Amino acid sequence: MGSILIVAEVQNGSIREASYELASFAQKLGREVHSLVIGSGVAGEAEAFAKKGGGTVHLVDAEAAANYNVDVYAAAIKAAVAATSPDAVLISNTPTGWDVAPRIAAAQDCGFVSDAFDVAEEGGSLVFKRRVFNGKLDAQITASGPVVATMQPGGTAPFEGTTDGSVSALEADLSGAKSAFVEVKVAEAKGVDLSKAEIIVSGGRGVGEPEKFPEVIQPLADALGGAMGASRPVVDAGWLPHEYQVGSSGQIVTPKLYIAAGISGAIQHLVGMKGSNFVIAINKDPDAPIFEVADVGVVADLFEVVPALTEAVSAAKG
Ligand SMILES: Cc1cc2nc3c(=O)[nH]c(=O)nc-3n(C[C@H](O)[C@H](O)[C@H](O)COP(=O)(O)OP(=O)(O)OC[C@H]3O[C@@H](n4cnc5c(N)ncnc54)[C@H](O)[C@@H]3O)c2cc1C
Known part of the structure; x- marks a missing residue:
């Protein structure tokens, strides 16, 4: 071999x-x-x-x-x-x-x-x-x-x-280059690098409106010391920039903990997060496909569960 x-x-x-x-x-x-x-x-x-x-x-x-x-x-x-x-x-x-x-x-x-x-x-x-x-x-x-x-x-x-x-x-002849290095233009640093986050709290269309991301989803991500993510409709609607998108046309993520709130679990989203170590899904619909990849599934309104979790995590941290 x-x-x-x-x-x-x-x-x-x-x-x-x-x-x-x-x-x-x-x-x-x-x-x-x-x-x-x-x-x-x-x-x-x-x-x-x-x-x-x-x-x-x-x-x-x-x-x-x-x-x-x-x-x-x-x-x-x-x-x-x-x-x-x-x-x-x-x-x-x-x-x-x-x-x-x-x-x-x-x-x-x-x-x-x-x-x-x-x-x-x-x-x-x-x-x-x-x-x-x-x-x-x-x-x-x-x-x-x-x-x-x-x-x-x-x-x-x-x-x-x-x-x-x-x-x-290793001897290598590097002299024949037809192209030459000119400069590196570093892209403006943006908010998140989901690929390195150990905890991600993602919101989907079920979050309903853009203001709810900083009000409801981000506080749980912050309390857990993690990053916020999103499904594609959230990004397509302009609620969050593209670097927040998890999925086949967004980022592939493998955090230790992935919390999906108001995300149905379409295959293009699952591709991006199914390598996560532990998945918690919060969705009102008990038949949502996200529950098939969830370690813990919570059938409930995210606006009740996510703030309660944020409060509990913050209280536990003192
Ligand atoms: C070529 C292609 C590439 C794509 N790439 C991606 C990709 O990279 N990433 C991606 O995410 N998608 C991608 N998609 C889109 C994908 O097919 C789905 O349309 C998308 O993932 C659905 O997003 P969602 O789950 O947020 O929305 P929906 O499917 O609309 O689901 C919303 C969910 O929220 C729940 N909900 C509503 N209100 C509440 C509440 N108050 N509390 C709890 N739950 C609630 C509903 O029960 C529902 O399950 C792609 C599609 C195509 C065709």
């Missing part, structure tokens, strides 16, 4: 959490694990990654790689592929991954799987899972040869253990 090559993604000098999730996927496959760390002044990050699931880390530490440039990254990845001959190259399904992964697959003339949320070893082959038809079905894709795959952030937890790993410099 061939090895796995992880392409770690460096952002602002640090390896992203999504890369540690790739390490989780690679380690569970039980194959030899290699990683590529590319950047400038990132030797310390490479050492840390080697000990946290990255296996044998190949480091391309060069001024030319200080900022993301698809030509430079592609050249480094090709050098790492040539050095390791992996069965699979795992890249995070991030804007960087979307940009560079298809180039690698085309250059290697190998298979390509995009946006997979899981990978397993079956009978000597790698089997990837990805959601299709807006999350209604999970498709299984069996790699019959070497493959490049982008993996959905949040598909698994970041690697937690400690591993024996090593770091060695």
